Amino acid sequence: MAGNGNSGRPAKPASLHILQGNRSKKNFDELIEEIKSPAVPVAAPPMPDVLSDDAVAEWERLIPDLTALGLISTLDQMALATYCQAYADWLRYQRLIAQRNAQSTDDLGGDIQTFKTGAQQMHVLRQLANDAEKRANAAGAQFGFSPMARRNLKTAPAPQGELFPNEQRDAATRYFS
Known part of the structure; x- marks a missing residue:
């Protein structure tokens, strides 16, 4: 007998699949849709x-x-x-x-x-x-x-925000654009 729905490791959230590089090769669009619209x-x-x-x-x-x-x-x-x-x-x-x-x-x-x-x-x-x-x-x-x-x-991932805060972003824009 193969077990039930509680057997094995719990499913990884879609946000972790994306953050960790999606090594399981799940459909990227489905992962994004799962993040955007929760089941409940x-x-x-x-x-x-x-x-x-x-x-x-x-x-x-x-x-x-x-x-x-x-x-x-x-x-x-x-x-x-x-x-x-x-x-x-x-x-x-x-x-x-x-x-x-x-x-x-x-x-x-x-x-x-x-x-x-x-x-x-x-x-x-x-x-x-x-x-x-x-x-x-x-x-x-x-x-x-x-x-x-x-x-x-x-939980749904929190919005990441800016990579650089204001003055660091401005400095990065001056030097890297």
Whole structure:
């Protein structure tokens, strides 16, 4: 059996084929077309109306950057909403923990919960905050919200710009034209 679509090395983006000299001899026009028109159009998905206020603020903060980088489409509503709500949950629990720590008099800062029997465990707010952090990190990795996740993203190449800045370009024009 030959394997499935996940077997082997991941496909190289068209921009890398061109930059590295197209050693695989793929059709140059097809590579250029792939760069110009991504498979999924870049557009902001509609924001769900069930998000909390902090999640809405995070959504509005991220959409312009994700759109500019070409990392968002209308198909990504669930993934982005999951990240934003997990982030909002994490913020809420962190605020509650800070409030509890400000009122706490013990050395542990309120992160340890002690029962009547003397048994101790991590406070439920800390457990909830840790869970929200894991959910936010997992959902955020899909959009490259960590250095390791960004390494694996396929993004459209940024425009290269001028080879020489203004005064160097002028000097190059004088001497080499």
